[in-house]
Amino acid sequence: MLIRSSIFTALSAATVAASSPASATTYATQKFECPVGGEKFKADVVLSNITFGQRADGKPYSPLPVPPIVECPENGLLLIDEEFSDADLLVLGNAVHSEEYQAMRGTETPHFRAFWLKKQLGRDPTSQLSSLLQATWETDENYDRKVRYQARFIAEATGWKASGDDQEAWFWFNVRAVNALRELGYFTKAEEHLKLVALPENLPESPEAAQNGKEFIDRLSALLKDKNPLAEPANLVPSEVAMFRCVDPQPPLTPAETSVCAQENIQNLIREFEFKPKGGKMLQGATAVRAANTELRKQD
Numbered sequence: 001m002l003i004r005s006s007i008f009t010a011l012s013a014a015t016v017a018a019s020s021p022a023s024a025t026t027y028a029t030q031k032f033e034c035p036v037g038g039e040k041f042k043a044d045v046v047l048s049n050i051t052f053g054q055r056a057d058g059k060p061y062s063p064l065p066v067p068p069i070v071e072c073p074e075n076g077l078l079l080i081d082e083e084f085s086d087a088d089l090l091v092l093g094n095a096v097h098s099e100e101y102q103a104m105r106g107t108e109t110p111h112f113r114a115f116w117l118k119k120q121l122g123r124d125p126t127s128q129l130s131s132l133l134q135a136t137w138e139t140d141e142n143y144d145r146k147v148r149y150q151a152r153f154i155a156e157a158t159g160w161k162a163s164g165d166d167q168e169a170w171f172w173f174n175v176r177a178v179n180a181l182r183e184l185g186y187f188t189k190a191e192e193h194l195k196l197v198a199l200p201e202n203l204p205e206s207p208e209a210a211q212n213g214k215e216f217i218d219r220l221s222a223l224l225k226d227k228n229p230l231a232e233p234a235n236l237v238p239s240e241v242a243m244f245r246c247v248d249p250q251p252p253l254t255p256a257e258t259s260v261c262a263q264e265n266i267q268n269l270i271r272e273f274e275f276k277p278k279g280g281k282m283l284q285g286a287t288a289v290r291a292a293n294t295e296l297r298k299q300d
Contacts, residue, residue: 024050024063034072035084036093043070053238055231056179056220059137061238066138069110076105080114080131088121095120111135112149125160126169132156133176140231150180158193168204171197171213179220183229191224219256226254235260243269247289 027044034041046067051060059065070079077096084092095101095117104113112135118128136149157177162170174197181190196202198217203210219235234242234257245253246261247270253261260266275288275295283291 024048032070032072032079034075034077035079035089036077036096037072037075039072039074041073044068045070053241056223056233056236057136057183057231058133058176061241066111066134069114071110076102076113078110078114078117080117091121092117109135109138109145109149111138124166125156125162126166126173129153129157129160129169129173133173136180147184150184153177154180167202168209171202171204175213175216175220182220182224183231185227185229187224187227191221194221194224222256223254226256228254228256233257239266239269242266243273244289244293246270247286248293 026047026049028047029042030045031040031042033039046064049062049064049067051062051065054060071077072079075096077092081088101113101116104116108116111131115128115131115135118131132149132153136146136153139145139149154177157173160170160173174193178190178194178197181187181193194217198214203213216236222235223233230251232241232245234245234253237245242257242260243266245257246266249257270289271285273288273292274282274284275292276282277291277295280291282288
């Protein structure tokens with residue numbers, strides 16, 4: 001299914017920005033010299049940002065959910081590190097001048113190209129998967145590319161054999177891989193892999209992280225049982241986001257979502273919610289939620 005820029009994201013970002021005493025995201029222009037080719041240029045860098053929860057795939061609810069990467073305008077090199085070794089620069093020089101990379105500048109997102117460069121450099125799997133996961137976030141508007149990136153992420157995450165210090169990262173990336181399988185509709189494969197991920201020896205070491213992991217797995221498992229492929233199911237998003245789906249579900253709620261929507265905290269959020277449509281009067285409660293949902297969908 002096509003995962004579009006969320007009505008919930010738009011409303012939540014606007015709400016946070018309006019309530020913040022300062023701009024939620026700030027930038028500064030800095031000077032750069034491309035380490036390959038020596039091109040001098042200026043680019044905006046992020047000084048501050050704010051996030052408030054995340055989707056089931058880990059994408060933050062934020063005015064700037066996917067961080068930009070500084071890119072050399074001429075050759076397209078992405079500055080994925082602050083400094084590069086001589087060996088790195090040799091690899092990067094060959095990589096960015098290749099026909100494959102230059103073609104990708106017109107077809108692939110920055111974070112996917114960052115993943116590709118990290119693979120050329122032999123960066124650790126955690127770094128590679130971080131870029132690849134963010135690439136799936138930044139292509140919500142392009143269905144075919146989204147599916148392709150999710151499939152690549154699943155293959156990379158499930159094919160990673162990690163242990164020791166990497167175990168917690170392996171756990172969370174593989175939980176995200178299960179979620180990607182769910183969003184793509186591969187519910188049986190997702191259930192099979194989730195059984196492996198949920199084994200006691202695969203959970204994070206710290207009790208708190210392990211408990212968080214178990215809770216996420218339980219909610220994800222319920223969605224798999226319901227065969228729910230939504231990117232923003234009510235039981236795996238912040239309550240402030242879930243209330244929109246609870247009041248105006250399109251498509252209908254599945255059992256796991258219905259249970260969450262009945263919880264007191266979400267019902268209280270719905271009752272207290274206020275929204276003033278353009279040219280209309282202030283509304284409150286479920287009527288306000290529906291009006292906000294309708295108005296912002298028109299902008300989407």
